[in-house]
Amino acid sequence: MTAGSRRPFSGRVGLVVAVLVVLVEGxxxxxxxxxxxxxxxxxxxxxxxxxxxxCARTARRHPESVRRFWMLLAVTMTLAALGRTVWTVQRLGGHPLPHTPLVGGLFTAGIITGTAALLCSLAAPRSLVGQARTLLDGVIVALALIPIGWVVVFRDIAAADLADPVRTFGLLYPMLDLMQLTILVAVSGPSRPMWRALTLIGASLASRAAADAVYVSLVAHGSYTPGHPIDVCWPLSYLLMGIATTWPPPTGGDGDEETGESPLPPWWRVALPYLPVGGAIVAVMLARRPTGQTPHLIFFGMMALLGVLALRQGLAANENLRLVARLRRLAYSDQLTGLPNRLTFNRRLRRALRGDGPVAVLLLDLDGFKQVNDRFGHAAGDRLLTTIAERMHDAVGADGMVARLGGDEFAVLVDGVRPAPPERLAGRLLAALEPLPGEEDLGVHPSASIGIAEYGPQHTSHTDLLRDADIAMYAAKAAGKSAYRTCTRELRESAVTRAELIADLRRAVDEGQLVMEFQPIVDLATGTVTSAEALVRWRHPRLGVLTPAKFLPLAEETGLILPIDRWVLREACRAAATWREQAPWVTVAVNIAAAHLRRPDLIATVTGAVGAAGLPPRALTLELTESALIEGSDAVLERLAQLRELGIRIAIDDFGTGYSSLSYLHRIPATELKIDRSFVSRLDAGDPRAYATVEMVNRLAHAFDLAVVAEGVETGAQHAAVAAIGCLHGQGWRYGRPAALPDLLATLTPADVTH
Known part of the structure; x- marks a missing residue:
């Protein structure tokens, strides 16, 4: 149902009557x-x-945000009706053209209320400054058009006739109409919501402006008589105003214009109030009388124009100052926390380094903040960052400048005469970031790792100081988080070595520096090799052979673990296909990093490696750590389930060291558990707790129908203990050290196998 069909029956009848009146009159x-x-x-x-x-009826139907607009238009139309009534009465009373003060006052009051209505519309600016700017734009246009209209209308009128104020001051009416049109165009720009009713109101104003302009011209030339065809334009303008009431306001019209980002106005919108000014100057020269005098209306109009232009420029200058101040805030402060941003921090740091006093930087990184965002959403994360920023600011006080560098990274600059050493300041910060009662239970308050660097001869710029603070901060994370470390020469050298190692690791796969070794997994009852775990080694050209513990953590941090994992998977499948030619029962186990589990191409990567080697899927076991599985999403569990359907086995590695729980054993499609070596190693000493732990895990595995592998079996006593507990398989130096493929093949001869 349209807006018009919802109008009361009397309203529709009134509209039809009004249309008929205009048509008949025309x-x-x-x-x-x-x-x-x-x-x-x-x-x-x-x-x-x-x-x-x-208009009055429409005002009653709409909310407060629109009601004022329509009520002002209702008053405008009422004043127009009163003015036309007084005009009619005085004309019938003997005044051919009753331009009396009463009639003029009513029409002028209607222009004032109509202008106020436009400034109260949903599309108009909400601030007083914006409304004043829009009003002045219209006034500038109106005043600039006065001399232009004078030249166009009165160019062939005798000077004696121009003394009649009825003829000359009547020129103000079309100028005021154009003022309202200018205001309407200004409030209907692309940066504000468009309202179809404003289009009809604009047509109404245009119709009235045309009628007033022609009327003034005809009166000035003495050729107007009441009942002229131009008279139909006035009721037509009223009709269009009434039709505009049928259009509903735009949705979301209550929003505040100033709160959101709006597009820049077009160039013509900015230039609109100034375009007629040039024409006005030319018109003033043309309007000068032969005596050199300027008509009084033009003279006072130009004086008023200059005053309004000065006021408008004053508003523009004030607005520019506010915009500059806002841009400075945007450029130099963090919008979320209100703290100085990275740009401000770097500028202050460079300035401090040019002085003579000591300078130190504390770099803070929140521990576990990503989990807060993932669990509670970014809105909760933003609130937490704001709270943390306030606590840090209170903790530092006047001893330094706190800045947010981005994300969950903050920094503190300490310069000049320091009342507190940086280490003490770091302790205050850690204390301030400790969760308050109740916050720890909610799990939404991370700790922080802080790195401290003090400026010294070894630093050549502020970037060196920040680099050292970053090195110390990572050392604090490695120390267990919720701690601080000061950068030392040893830490700096270690960081350089680490960076060089990462650079070498990027070339390791492409240059063939990685090699494979395999450690057998045996049947504890018979000693038969049933599987072999693939272990990667790095044959570094300078440092020699590096174990996985030396470079895989770096690979996981840098993302290089993905190409390394793919290479290991391909090589392990090829090797398994080779040894299965003489020992078809021996499978291969490959470790997969957590980063690979989150990739949607995991299944394609695994099946591609198996297919390329010609290895049956049941001959491959993927070993996954508890932490990687616990952090896995539903999508990760779905991928693992698809791999199990293909026949690939899933082992939970290092079981007992992570977040072991019965709930996730129900969800993960695992086929075996590998008991961590830390429990097996204590069986030598007869540790009853270690024995009970291994026995419990073994029983738990049997309850879930999972195979068990005891890792790290090195001695005969450990072997006897895990065998007595009931573990079926073992892995460790007791059965064989990691070796190259040819050495593994030598242990798989049929003579060594018993069935």
């Missing part, structure tokens, strides 16, 4: 029928009265 005036003047007056009074009622 035909009557064009045909020049008798009584045209009276028909013109009555038509204008009738339609303006109907428009006033329509």
């Amino acid at each position: 035909c009557w005036l064009v045909a020049g029928l008798p009584g045209a003047a009276l028909v013109s007056d009555l038509g204008a009074v009738t339609v303006s009265s109907w428009a006033a009622v329509a």
